[in-house]
Amino acid sequence: MQENVLEIKNVSKHFAGVKALDDVSFNIKKGSCHCLVGENGAGKSTLIKIITGAHKRTAGTILYNGKEYNPSSTKDAMKTGIGCLFQELNVVEQLRVEENICLGLEETKYGIIQNNNESLKKVLDVLATLDASINPKSYVEELSVAKRQVIEIAKALALDSDIIIMDEPTAALSEEEVRRLFQVVADLKARGVTIIYISHRLDEIFEIGDYITCLRDGRHIETKPRADIHTRQELIQMMIGKVLVEDYIPNKVDYNVKAIEAIGLTNDKKLKNVSFDLHKGEILGFYGLIGAGKTEIANVLYGVDEYEGTVKINGATANIKNPTQAIAKGLALVPEERRTEGLCTMLSICDNTPMMNYKTVSSGGILNAKKMKDLADMYVKKVVVACRDSAQVIAFLSGGNQQKVVLSKCLNSNPDIILLDEPTRGVDVGAKQEIYALIRELSEQGRSVIVFSSELPEILNICDRVGLLYDGSLQEIIQNGDDVDSQHIMNIVTGGV
Amino acid sequence: MAELELGKKKTLGQKLGSDGVQNTTMFAILILLCIITTIIEPSFLSVSNFKNILVQVSSTVIIGSAVTMVLISGNLDLSVGAVGAMAGVMYGVFARGGIETTIAIILAVLIGGIMGAINGSFVALLRLPSFIVTIATMYVARGIAYIGAGGAVINTDLPGDFGALGKSTGVIPLPIVYTIIVFAIFMIYQNKTVIAKEVYAIGANIKAAELSGIRVNRNLIITYIMCGLASAFAGVIITARFAQADCKILTGFEFDAVIAAVLGGTELTGGKGTVFGILMGALILGVLSNLMNMLGFANYYQNLVKGIVLVLAIVLNRYIRSQLDR
Numbered sequence: 135m136q137e138n139v140l141e142i143k144n145v146s147k148h149f150a151g152v153k154a155l156d157d158v159s160f161n162i163k164k165g166s167c168h169c170l171v172g173e174n175g176a177g178k179s180t181l182i183k184i185i186t187g188a189h190k191r192t193a194g195t196i197l198y199n200g201k202e203y204n205p206s207s208t209k210d211a212m213k214t215g216i217g218c219l220f221q222e223l224n225v226v227e228q229l230r231v232e233e234n235i236c237l238g239l240e241e242t243k244y245g246i247i248q249n250n251n252e253s254l255k256k257v258l259d260v261l262a263t264l265d266a267s268i269n270p271k272s273y274v275e276e277l278s279v280a281k282r283q284v285i286e287i288a289k290a291l292a293l294d295s296d297i298i299i300m301d302e303p304t305a306a307l308s309e310e311e312v313r314r315l316f317q318v319v320a321d322l323k324a325r326g327v328t329i330i331y332i333s334h335r336l337d338e339i340f341e342i343g344d345y346i347t348c349l350r351d352g353r354h355i356e357t358k359p360r361a362d363i364h365t366r367q368e369l370i371q372m373m374i375g376k377v378l379v380e381d382y383i384p385n386k387v388d389y390n391v392k393a394i395e396a397i398g399l400t401n402d403k404k405l406k407n408v409s410f411d412l413h414k415g416e417i418l419g420f421y422g423l424i425g426a427g428k429t430e431i432a433n434v435l436y437g438v439d440e441y442e443g444t445v446k447i448n449g450a451t452a453n454i455k456n457p458t459q460a461i462a463k464g465l466a467l468v469p470e471e472r473r474t475e476g477l478c479t480m481l482s483i484c485d486n487t488p489m490m491n492y493k494t495v496s497s498g499g500i501l502n503a504k505k506m507k508d509l510a511d512m513y514v515k516k517v518v519v520a521c522r523d524s525a526q527v528i529a530f531l532s533g534g535n536q537q538k539v540v541l542s543k544c545l546n547s548n549p550d551i552i553l554l555d556e557p558t559r560g561v562d563v564g565a566k567q568e569i570y571a572l573i574r575e576l577s578e579q580g581r582s583v584i585v586f587s588s589e590l591p592e593i594l595n596i597c598d599r600v601g602l603l604y605d606g607s608l609q610e611i612i613q614n615g616d617d618v619d620s621q622h623i624m625n626i627v628t629g630g631v
Numbered sequence: 632m633a634e635l636e637l638g639k640k641k642t643l644g645q646k647l648g649s650d651g652v653q654n655t656t657m658f659a660i661l662i663l664l665c666i667i668t669t670i671i672e673p674s675f676l677s678v679s680n681f682k683n684i685l686v687q688v689s690s691t692v693i694i695g696s697a698v699t700m701v702l703i704s705g706n707l708d709l710s711v712g713a714v715g716a717m718a719g720v721m722y723g724v725f726a727r728g729g730i731e732t733t734i735a736i737i738l739a740v741l742i743g744g745i746m747g748a749i750n751g752s753f754v755a756l757l758r759l760p761s762f763i764v765t766i767a768t769m770y771v772a773r774g775i776a777y778i779g780a781g782g783a784v785i786n787t788d789l790p791g792d793f794g795a796l797g798k799s800t801g802v803i804p805l806p807i808v809y810t811i812i813v814f815a816i817f818m819i820y821q822n823k824t825v826i827a828k829e830v831y832a833i834g835a836n837i838k839a840a841e842l843s844g845i846r847v848n849r850n851l852i853i854t855y856i857m858c859g860l861a862s863a864f865a866g867v868i869i870t871a872r873f874a875q876a877d878c879k880i881l882t883g884f885e886f887d888a889v890i891a892a893v894l895g896g897t898e899l900t901g902g903k904g905t906v907f908g909i910l911m912g913a914l915i916l917g918v919l920s921n922l923m924n925m926l927g928f929a930n931y932y933q934n935l936v937k938g939i940v941l942v943l944a945i946v947l948n949r950y951i952r953s954q955l956d957r
Binding site: 436438456457458460461462467469474475476477478479480481485489490491492496499500501525543547 | 648823824825826828829831832835836838839840841842843844845846902903
C-alpha cells in the first residue's frame with residue numbers, strides 16, 4: 135500500500151462570511167497523479183493556495199509525510215518541497231531561460247551576482263533530462279507555452295520538490311505538447327514525485343489520473359481511484375451532481391439559405407484557400423489543433439485581418455474592413471481571450487453589456503442610465519450570470535460568468551451570425567452546459583453560428599457540420615451524427631490524409 | 632460563491648460606486664480644508680477671496696476637464712500648456728493685425744483644435760505613444776508662441792476690447808463664468824453621452840473596445856480636439872485677463888492639470904475617473920495654495936506640500952477603489 139504524502143484533515147477556509155472550503159478531508163498517495171476536479175467556485179484554487187502557502191487555513195490540519203505542515207509563505211512551502219505550475223506562468227519573457235531559473239535564487243556575494251551557480255547547474259541538468267531541445271541561453275519570449283512549462287517543472291524538480299501541482303496545464307498546449315507533458319508526468323511519477331493535477335478536461339483526467347478527488351461548493355464529495363470510475367458521465371455526475379445529456383441533437387438548419395459564403399480565403403496569417411458555406415440556423419464547427427487556423431478564419435470574417443478571396447453575407451459580397459462594419463452587417467464575435475479581447479474587466483457588467491450596440495440604451499447619442507441598468511439586469515437574468523448585481527466589476531466574476539457577459543454583449547447587437555472562438559475555454563462544467571444551451575437557442579432563433587474550438591467533445595455536442603483544419607487548410611467538412619469517426623477526425627487534424 | 636447574491640442589501644458605498652465615494656470623500660476633504668483655513672485665517676471667508684481662488688483655478692478646471700477625458704482614454708496630453716500659450720499669442724497677433732476681436736478669439740481657439748486633431752491623429756492612426764506625440768507638439772506649439780510674440784510679450788497696438796473677454800471686475804469675473812460653462816459641458820458630456828462611455832471602454836481595454844465595434848480612432852481624435860480647444864480657450868482667457876499676449880504663460884501647466892485630475896480620482900492608466908473630480912482636485916489645490924500664501928510659505932515649501940498631498944491622494948484613491956471595486 136502506498137504511503138500518504140499529504141493528508142488533508144478537516145480543512146476549512148473562511149473568507150469574510152464565505153465558506154470557500156468546508157471541512158475537507160482526503161489523502162494523497164506518494165508517487166501518484168492525483169486529479170482535483172470540480173466546477174469553478176468548488177474550492178480547488180483555495181485548497182491549492184493553502185497547500186502552497188499563499189493562504190492560511192481557518193481550521194483543520196495538513197500532514198506532509200506524516201508531519202504537521204504549516205507553511206508560513208509560498209517560499210517556505212517551496213523549500214519544504216511543494217512546487218506549483220500555475221496557469222499564468224511566472225516567467226519574465228525578456229530574460230533568458232537560465233536567468234529566469236535563477237530568479238530569486240541568485241547566488242550573490244555582497245550584492246553582486248556570481249557566475250558559477252550550483253543551483254543553476256542542477257536545474258539545467260534536470261531540464262536536459264526533461265527536454266534537451268531547450269537552449270538555456272535562449273530568451274523565454276521565443277519559447278512556446280509548452281516549453282515554458284517544462285522550465286517551470288525543471289525548477290520545481292531541482293528544488294527537490296516532492297509534490298508538483300499543475301493547474302490547468304494543457305489549456306494552451308497542442309495535442310503533441312500534451313502528449314509530451316503526460317510523458318513528463320509519467321517520468322516524475324517514476325522518480326517518486328507526486329502530481330496534483332487540476333483540469334476541466336475529463337479525457338485527460340481519465341488518461342493520466344490515478345486518483346480523483348471531487349470538490350463541490352467547498353465540500354469534499356468523493357475521492358476514488360481512477361479505476362473505479364467507468365464513464366465520463368459518472369465523473370460529470372460526481373462533479374455537478376446531476377446527469378447530463380451529452381448527445382448531439384440536430385439543429386433547425388435551412389440548407390437553402392446561405393448566411394455566409396466564403397470562397398478561397400487566403401492570407402499571410404496562415405490561411406490557404408479556405409472555402410465553406412454557413413447555412414441559416416446552422417451551427418458550423420471548426421476543429422483543429424492550436425495554430426490550425428481557427429482564429430484566423432474568425433478574424434477574416436470579422437474584419438480584423440486582411441485576406442484574398444471573397445466573403446458573401448446573405449448572397450452579397452461583403453467588404454468588411456473592421457469590426458464596426460462587421461457588426462453593422464450582422465456579425466458578432468465572442469473572442470478567444472475574454473479578459474484581454476472580450477471585456478473591459480475593470481468596468482462593470484452594466485458598462486460592458488451595451489458595448490456592441492449602444493442604440494438599445496440611448497437615443498440621439500445620449501445615454502439613458504435606467505435603460506443601461508435594465509438591459510444589464512435583463513441579460514444577467516437571461517443568461518444566468520452569478521454576480522452580486524449588474525454593477526459588479528467583471529474582474530471579480532468567474533470565467534464562465536465572464537463569458538456569459540460577453541455573450542450578452544453580442545446578443546445585444548441582435549446579430550444574424552455569431553462567431554464563437556473557444557467559447558468554453560477555462561469555463562467549468564455547469565457553465566459550459568449553460569453556454570451550449572444558449573448557443574443552441576441562437577440557432578433556434580434562426581441565427582447562424584460558427585464555433586471555433588479545440589475541444590472535440592464540445593464540437594461534436596453542438597455542431598451540425600464540422601470543418602477540419604490543419605495548418606491553415608480546410609481539409610474536410612464532415613456531417614455530425616451517430617456515425618462520426620473520431621479516429622478519422624484526429625487523423626485529419628494532425629496532418630493525415 | 633456558488634449562489635447568486637440577489638436581493639442582498641447594498642451598503643452605501645456599493646450604491647455610490649467607487650467614483651461616488653471618491654468624489655464624496657474629496658468634497659469632504661475640501662470642506663475640511665476650508666474650515667481649517669478659516670480657523671487659521673478668518674479672512675479666507677470673504678467673497679473677494681473666493682473670487683480670487685476661483686479665477687486662479689479657472690485654467691485648471693477648463694483645461695483639466697478635457698485632460699480628464701484624455702486620461703480616461705488611457706492617454707496623456709502634455710501639450711496643453713503650450714497650446715494655450717500658442718493660442719493666446721495668436722490671439723494677440725491677429726488682434727494686432729487688425730482682425731476683429733471676436734473673430735480673432737475664434738481663430739485662436741480653432742488653431743488649438745487643429746493642434747488637438749494633430750495629436751489625436753498621431754495617437755490614433757499611427758498608434759504612437761501619446762507621451763511622445765504630445766511632447767513633440769508641446770515643443771512645436773511653444774515654439775510658435777515664442778515666434779509669434781518675438782520671444783516676449785505683445786502689448787502694443789492692441790485693440791481696445793482686447794481684454795473684454797477676460798473682464799474680472801464686476802460682480803462675477805468672466806473667467807469664472809466660462810469655467811462654469813465649460814465644466815458643465817464636460818460634466819454632461821462625460822456622464823450622458825455614448826461617445827464618453829466609449830472613451831471609458833477604450834481606456835479600460837482598447838482591444839475589447841475595437842472588437843466591440845467602437846470607433847476607437849474617431850473617438851480618440853475627438854477627445855484630443857476637445858482638449859486642444861479647451862487649452863486654447865484657457866490661453867485666450869488668460870491673455871485677455873492681462874490684456875497682453877505672453878508666450879510664457881501656462882509653462883509646466885500640463886503637470887498641474889494631471890495632478891488635479893489624479894487628486895480628483897482619475898487614474899493615469901485609463902478607464903476610470905470623473906470630470907467632477909477635476910473640480911475637487913483644482914479647488915483643493917487652490918484652497919491649499921491660498922492657505923499657504925496667507926501663512927507666508929515660500930514657493931519651495933508649497934511644492935513640497937503639493938507633492939505630499941498628491942501622494943496621499945493617490946493612496947486614498949487606491950484604497951477606495953480596492954474596497955469598492957469588487
